[in-house]
Amino acid sequence: MAGKQALAGFGAGFTSTTILHPLDMVKTRLQGKYAFDDADKRHRKPMFGRTVSMLRAISHQDGLRGLYRGLTPNLAGATASWALYFWWYDMFKARATKDEHGHMSPGQHLIASAQAGALTAITTNPLWVVKTRMCVTNRTDQHAYRGLLDGLGQIARKEGIRGLYKGMVPALFGVSHGALQFMAYEDLKKWRINVNPAKNKERLSTLEYMVMASTSKLFATVSTYPYQVLRSRLQNQQEANQKYRGVADAIGLLGFYKGLAPNALRVLPGTCITFVVYENLSAYFREHARPAPN
Structure with a gap:
């Protein structure tokens, strides 16, 4: 069953990432250092306005291909992450002690999700x-x-293994995001079924x-968004080489929420696409599973 969960997660990650990559790229750029330069303050626009402006600027400079720069590593990361995450998450849930109704507690969902998230983060960080x-x-x-393999090769040659694992600490901290999201999601599913026991x-x-x-994604995003900014800045080579007295000194309190607008644009459709595809693929695999041989 875990293998089918991994396949469903792969399909969900591929679909949502392909559709929404341009917004993800804008979010990443807005999280970068140049978004906080003093010169930018004179030309501040609302975050949604900056999102549209950046999309136009990228498409004007590099065309449609520019909006999908970084798609290959994004697809590799997203599909691998979702596949591995759901695979490990299903395994940890299967090993958990259930109550008399076969249910897990919110704390058990939190722990299973955190364990799956930590293993996924370590595996996919490069x-x-x-x-x-x-x-x-x-x-x-x-x-x-030039691409994913070129990037991995250059980092390995010039920066070594440490370069491939820049941002690992905030990434592990970000495990709390997935843990909170899945805890809320599983509890909402359980609540919905309990409200109408006749429901399939x-x-x-x-x-x-x-x-x-x-709902679960918004809850997790608001709770943990600052770590994403920190992670992006650490993974960006130019910023990682700059010495700060502290992150708050460098970007300020509001800086921890830079890029939140495009993330908000992406988070709801992205999450909906991912979970709808995942749940329907999972149901399809359950309904068409071959009976185990005797």
């Missing part, structure tokens, strides 16, 4: 380092990576999955 650096550079930049426990409606996924 992919996210390349994705981040490709998203904050243009194709014409002198040292721009194997598959809820698409709208119900969308509402529960969005």
Whole structure:
């Protein structure tokens, strides 16, 4: 069963990442250092306005291909992350002690999700380092990576293993994001089924999955968004080489929420797409599973 969960997670990650990569790239760029330069303060726009302006600027300079720069490492990271995450998450849930109704407590969901998230973060961090650096550079930049393998190779040669694992500490801290999200999501699913016991426990409606996924994701995002900013800045080579007395000194309190607007644009449709695809693929695999041989 864990293998089918991994396949469903792979499909969910591939679908949502392909559709929403341009917004993810804008979010990553807005989290970068240049978004906090003093010169930028004179031309401040509302965050949604800056999102649209940056999308236009990128497409004007590099065309449609520019909006999808970094897609390959993003796809590799997203599909690997979701596949591994759901695989390990299902394994940890299977080993957990259930109550008399076969349910897990919110704390058990939190622990299972955190364990799966930590293993996933360690495994996929190099992919996210390349994705981040490709998203904050243009194709014409002198040292721009040509692709995923080129990026991994350059980092390994020039920076060693430590370079591939920049941002690992905040990434591990970010495990709390997935843990909070899945704890809320699982509890919302359990609550929905308890409200209407006659409801099919194997598959809820698409709208119900969308509402529960969005609610749980917003809860986790608001709680943990600052770590994403810190992680992006550490993974960006130019910023990682700069010495700060402290992160708050460098970007200020509001700086921890830079890029939140495009993230908010991406988080709801992205989460809805991911979980609707995942839940429907999981249900399909359950319904079409071959009976185990005797």
